[in-house]
Amino acid sequence: MRLVVRTVSELCITVGTVIVLFVVYVLFWTGVQADSVMGDQIDRLQEQWAQGGVRPTGTADPGASVAPPKPPPYENGKPFAIMYIPRLGFTWNKPVLEGTDTGTLKKGLGHYSGTAQLGQQGNFSVAGHRRTYGDPFKDFPRLRPGDAVVLTDGTTWFTYRIDKGPYKTVPTDVEVIDPLPRKSGYTRAGRYLTLTTCEPEWGHSHRLIVWAHLDSTQPVEAGKPAALRR
Amino acid sequence: MYGWIWRHLPGNAWVKALISLVLILAVVYVLFQYVFPWAEPLLPFNDVTVDNQ
Numbered sequence: 001m002r003l004v005v006r007t008v009s010e011l012c013i014t015v016g017t018v019i020v021l022f023v024v025y026v027l028f029w030t031g032v033q034a035d036s037v038m039g040d041q042i043d044r045l046q047e048q049w050a051q052g053g054v055r056p057t058g059t060a061d062p063g064a065s066v067a068p069p070k071p072p073p074y075e076n077g078k079p080f081a082i083m084y085i086p087r088l089g090f091t092w093n094k095p096v097l098e099g100t101d102t103g104t105l106k107k108g109l110g111h112y113s114g115t116a117q118l119g120q121q122g123n124f125s126v127a128g129h130r131r132t133y134g135d136p137f138k139d140f141p142r143l144r145p146g147d148a149v150v151l152t153d154g155t156t157w158f159t160y161r162i163d164k165g166p167y168k169t170v171p172t173d174v175e176v177i178d179p180l181p182r183k184s185g186y187t188r189a190g191r192y193l194t195l196t197t198c199e200p201e202w203g204h205s206h207r208l209i210v211w212a213h214l215d216s217t218q219p220v221e222a223g224k225p226a227a228l229r230r
Numbered sequence: 231m232y233g234w235i236w237r238h239l240p241g242n243a244w245v246k247a248l249i250s251l252v253l254i255l256a257v258v259y260v261l262f263q264y265v266f267p268w269a270e271p272l273l274p275f276n277d278v279t280v281d282n283q
Contacts, residue, residue: 204274
């Protein structure tokens with residue numbers, strides 16, 4: 001009898017310890033891992049770009065057009081751009097990878113495959129974690145219309161300006177990443193950007209959305225866009 | 231349970247303590263490396279997309 005009681009209490013203590021360890025893992029360790037993985041992804045991109053191996057700069061003359069040359073399709077699970085959002089912090093930058101698989105979203109933000117490519121006509125849609133894995137979109141509700149979302153693919157800087165959001169919706173509302181999202185207030189086709197994350201912070205009952213339009217582009221040779229200068 | 235393990239470890243108290251420590255570290259490693267990464271997606275924090283595309 002005493003043996004049974006002792007074993008049961010030992011098991012309870014063990015389970016409790018494992019749960020505490022799991023909380024440590026979710027809250028802390030995923031962040032540590034994600035920071036290092038995202039750093040690696042950004043390093044890899046910058047290395048690629050430094051070698052000039054991604055794609056030719058194209059013939060577009062600087063600043064003249066809002067239409068960069070059409071890039072080749074993105075490779076699933078591979079990084080292709082870096083996103084900067086000054087509102088989320090001056091040093092906030094995250095890699096954007098192709099696809100929104102669980103594994104991909106651990107390494108950075110995920111581009112919905114099937115939506116427009118960066119800077120192209122349509123809706124460039126990106127999802128990111130609100131919590132865990134480095135908390136990339138933790139401060140998502142602080143985004144306001146007029147805020148800049150800057151992306152670079154190694155050859156061009158794309159500055160998007162937020163027009164609407166954060167807008168709360170349900171997970172089945174796939175319309176929000178349509179080329180012309182109905183609730184965004186946009187009335188004609190254009191070059192848009194959609195960011196999605198989960199709401200509430202630790203839950204999954206809703207999603208938060210912001211919409212932005214392409215404001216300006218400039219080649220990387222022209223230096224950082226105004227939105228990123230201090 | 232732990233008493234049984236302790237009695238079956240070889241050596242004197244110091245050796246037993248050392249082996250126990252290694253065993254604990256091994257268990258924590260397996261948890262962090264294999265068990266938690268498997269269990270974590272079952273929690274709702276991963277659902278950041280619309281319609282789980």
